[in-house]
Amino acid sequence: MTVQIAGVASTPFGEHPDSSTRELFTDAALEALEDASLSVHDVEELYAGNFIGDVTDDQGHVGAMLADYLGARQAASMRTESACASASSAARSGAQAIGAGDADVALVGGVEMMSASGIEEVTDALANAADNEYENEAGLTFPGIYALMAQAYVNEFDATQEELAAVAVKNYENGVSNPISQRQEETDVESVLDSPPVATPLNLQDCCPITDGASAAVLVSESYAEERGLETTVSFVGSGQASDSLALQDRPDLARTRAAERAAEDAYERAGIGPDDVDVVELHDCFTIAEILAIEALGFFERGQGTRGAVEGETAVDGRIPVNTSGGLLAKGHPVGATGVAQIVEITKQLEGRHPNQVEDPTVGLTHTVGGSGASCVVNVLRGGE
Amino acid sequence: MIVQPWFVDFAEGIADGEPVYLACEDCDQVALPPRAVCPECGTRTLEERPLSETATVTSSTRIFSSIPAFADETPYTVVIATFDEGVRLTGQLRDADEVELGETVAVGVEQRGDDEWLVTFSPTD
Numbered sequence: 001m002t003v004q005i006a007g008v009a010s011t012p013f014g015e016h017p018d019s020s021t022r023e024l025f026t027d028a029a030l031e032a033l034e035d036a037s038l039s040v041h042d043v044e045e046l047y048a049g050n051f052i053g054d055v056t057d058d059q060g061h062v063g064a065m066l067a068d069y070l071g072a073r074q075a076a077s078m079r080t081e082s083a084c085a086s087a088s089s090a091a092r093s094g095a096q097a098i099g100a101g102d103a104d105v106a107l108v109g110g111v112e113m114m115s116a117s118g119i120e121e122v123t124d125a126l127a128n129a130a131d132n133e134y135e136n137e138a139g140l141t142f143p144g145i146y147a148l149m150a151q152a153y154v155n156e157f158d159a160t161q162e163e164l165a166a167v168a169v170k171n172y173e174n175g176v177s178n179p180i181s182q183r184q185e186e187t188d189v190e191s192v193l194d195s196p197p198v199a200t201p202l203n204l205q206d207c208c209p210i211t212d213g214a215s216a217a218v219l220v221s222e223s224y225a226e227e228r229g230l231e232t233t234v235s236f237v238g239s240g241q242a243s244d245s246l247a248l249q250d251r252p253d254l255a256r257t258r259a260a261e262r263a264a265e266d267a268y269e270r271a272g273i274g275p276d277d278v279d280v281v282e283l284h285d286c287f288t289i290a291e292i293l294a295i296e297a298l299g300f301f302e303r304g305q306g307t308r309g310a311v312e313g314e315t316a317v318d319g320r321i322p323v324n325t326s327g328g329l330l331a332k333g334h335p336v337g338a339t340g341v342a343q344i345v346e347i348t349k350q351l352e353g354r355h356p357n358q359v360e361d362p363t364v365g366l367t368h369t370v371g372g373s374g375a376s377c378v379v380n381v382l383r384g385g386e
Numbered sequence: 387m388i389v390q391p392w393f394v395d396f397a398e399g400i401a402d403g404e405p406v407y408l409a410c411e412d413c414d415q416v417a418l419p420p421r422a423v424c425p426e427c428g429t430r431t432l433e434e435r436p437l438s439e440t441a442t443v444t445s446s447t448r449i450f451s452s453i454p455a456f457a458d459e460t461p462y463t464v465v466i467a468t469f470d471e472g473v474r475l476t477g478q479l480r481d482a483d484e485v486e487l488g489e490t491v492a493v494g495v496e497q498r499g500d501d502e503w504l505v506t507f508s509p510t511d
């Protein structure tokens with residue numbers, strides 16, 4: 001059963017002090033349904049990512065809450081949680097429900113409200129994605145974990161802080177053209193290196209910001225789209241998800257993301273493609289080093305060569321393999337529970353030819369979302385019309 | 387927060403100078419407690435063995451912005467160190483601000499609060 005994407009939407013990413021988890025998700029969901037020309041009563045399954053709401057809002061049972069406030073009480077609803085990959089798991093679950101013939105319409109998305117909590121509280125909540133005893137009890141933060149990966153990469157491949165910074169420079173520039181992007185200013189290598197240290201070798205501009213935001217996508221079966229006369233050109237053609245050790249210390253190679261390699265292999269096989277067939281990518285650049293590890297895990301660069309992407313323009317909008325044309329997590333922002341579907345929104349717009357940083361005639365798009373330091377990873381593949 | 391009994395046992399082992407790790411009798415894979423299943427071959431033949439008290443530094447980072455429990459202690463350094471037996475462990479650096487990759491460090495623990503434990507590493511030179 002072919003799964004098609006009938007509508008997509010993201011709220012502006014940034015600070016929404018007067019909104020809330022339920023209101024922000026409803027905003028994105030209603031816009032996606034409108035984009036699909038469907039109503040809230042058409043939704044059969046609702047899967048939504050949310051990671052830190054238990055801590056920041058004191059609110060669990062988020063799937064039902066979102067279905068309720070969306071006016072979709074008829075829907076089967078569930079929160080999916082896989083840390084920062086939660087929304088990608090939501091999309092995967094929705095596609096599986098339709099692919100199995102169990103449903104014709106699935107609303108998938110995610111939401112996170114982060115800015116109202118203090119930076120320390122948010123850092124603490126995000127640290128729940130790490131191994132509590134072996135990592136958090138040692139005072140290891142999330143930037144700290146990625147810094148350990150970055151240091152291992154620098155040691156193994158003689159990479160430099162300047163090469164890491166090039167990723168931020170590229171993604172900040174892309175973010176400026178994206179109206180929903182949280183960061184609307186360009187940067188340069190010197191400014192990244194001069195920004196305050198967070199966890200060496202990562203500075204503040206190597207790190208994604210704290211973001212409020214929600215995203216949603218309406219997935220439908222091909223037969224339903226025909227029956228309702230929906231205009232759909234983008235298909236959801238393959239998904240892979242895999243795991244790795246929860247704690248970074250248990251990985252034989254700290255500068256390698258095996259869950260991403262496994263998820264990519266699975267997604268490529270299901271989609272019947274390889275890395276060379278991919279035309280545009282949104283991937284999990286929560287830190288500059290993360291983009292470098294990701295483009296290697298996805299097979300776009302040999303191990304140790306990932307720094308070339310941003311430095312030599314191969315991952316630029318007009319490069320060999322455009323990566324994070326939206327600005328990525330670094331510039332667009334990272335409302336953690338929404339990010340995976342936010343990436344699908346951006347790729348769908350690319351494949352429909354309506355992206356603010358449009359790549360020339362892309363056919364195949366890919367999203368890559370990482371939970372924690374790489375203990376989980378979801379890769380989703382989308383295909384546009386000919 | 388719930389204190390995990392397995393972690394208290396692990397930390398007290400370090401405190402007593404008798405740290406332990408797990409080794410698979412079938413495939414020789416090494417791991418840390420509290421695993422019941424070998425993460426490599428899937429058998430349940432993990433055996434507890436004594437672990438060295440020194441390790442070498444595999445990666446390190448100096449942390450300037452932290453979670454509430456450690457916010458008043460920044461900056462501090464966290465390292466991942468590798469033991470001769472093959473297992474790796476994460477801990478905070480003591481008696482120095484920085485370490486070289488490959489430098490030898492001794493493992494230790496500090497008790498924080500009633501039953502919370504912090505793994506530490508100190509340069510041996």
Ligand SMILES: [Zn+2]
Nearest residue numbers: 410413424427
């Ligand atoms: Zn084994």
